[in-house]
Amino acid sequence: MSSVSLSAVAYQRILQCMLDHSLSGDRRISESELARKLGISRTPIREAICRLESEGFLYQVVGSGTYIARPDRKRLLDAFDVREALECQAVVRATKRMSVKERTELKLQCDNMHAAISALRDSGEKVMTGDALKQFLVSDLKFHLLLLRAANNQFAMKIVTDSRIRDYVFGDSTHERTLRHLAWVWLLHARVSREVQRKNARKAQYWMRKHIRQSRNDALVALQKSRTTETPRQPAPPELTNLLQSVCEELAVIGTPASESLE
Template identity: 30%
Template sequence: MATPPPLERRTDTYAGRSLDVLRAMVRDGQLQPGQRLNEVELARALGISRGPLREAIQRLASEGLLNVVPHRGAYVRTFDADELRDLYELRTALETHAVRLAARRADNEDLRDLDDLLRATEEVLESDVDTAYPGELDFHHRVVALSGNQSILRAFADANNQIQLARSRSGRQPRRARDAFKEHREVLRALAGGDAELAARLMDEHLQHSLENALSLFENTVPDSPSGLAGRLEDEEL
């Protein structure tokens, strides 16, 4: 099978690359949840005019990363616990089906690539007991890509970007990283055995554990905010 496509919807145009940069700034917490986007400063930082910037903002709003409030501007989306659960339910539906397809379609080279990824991950985890899981999303992305279904892959990317944004202020637990690694190993064993239903069940259990951990961190660090509007609609600038 061919090398999986990149997780994000990238384009080769300059405007497209600017969209990728803005998406990453939002998703990774450089622009904080609830923060109002300063179009003048962002356009200058990205080296584009405000027209393409506004197109990028509308695109990210359609992906669920921004809220555009009439006469107020665009704000980085905030999430409450129910919305986080909804996103994990969507991700679980996508990934359990994807892993079933992957169990039928992945070849030996694909499985070796996944094994190499997990071996490299294990080395990092063993060398640093306090690290979060390096490349966790890479494993999930590769499994979804092995389904061969581009529609699932695009939906997964959008849902996962929203989850990353929702969790950008709550951090990670090193203990969970090791448990997640073991669960990934079990999924890979099921894939190698061609057992589609076992792989799907293990992926479902893994994502349920991930949700429980995410909610524990989320509810202890991020106050609930109104659905649909950025939680703090202040005129905050970059």
């Protein structure tokens, strides 16, 4: 295997370790330790670390070492600004382009989210966890990917996928998944879906913008909470990382972070 290929493999595996939080917090990144753990020589590990630094996942402290970047308010706001611009435009195009089959699939993802919420309500638990949470989060992601794919803009899809990866690495999506919070999230998705079914692009865009802005506000609250309390960040469920992996493979032609599979 070439040095370039080994560097790509090292990049994928280090990023996966950050997604599942086996690498997290203020822990110093050790090239030698990663080389032993991943079974890859230090040169590709070093190249992968440099790439992750350039993408904002890692940072260096002179005389100390390399560390995983902490959640940052400006980065979060910038990411949501980009998502709002891209996804609000994408939903307009998708509304005009989606087939009956795609519209049915979009509604199915909303129904799956609702089923997860119903399971939480019936359980009597205060916060969604386990299989119900996996179902909710995967259906949420599939909903957005359906719209982006229907809009037929691979670059927008790649950027949003990159943003989702960063959410799970930095913990920006670690909200308290209460019934009230999730019901509101589902309702906004359902309203987007309803207007897509009606082929009303203007209203679909309105509800998408409202959803993304609400998600931004929720992420800001979660970020503030993480700075004042020791709330552990939850790893991304394997089902989510597998879905992100399939999108990465689909977008491999673009050749940037989200364009390489996460093993």
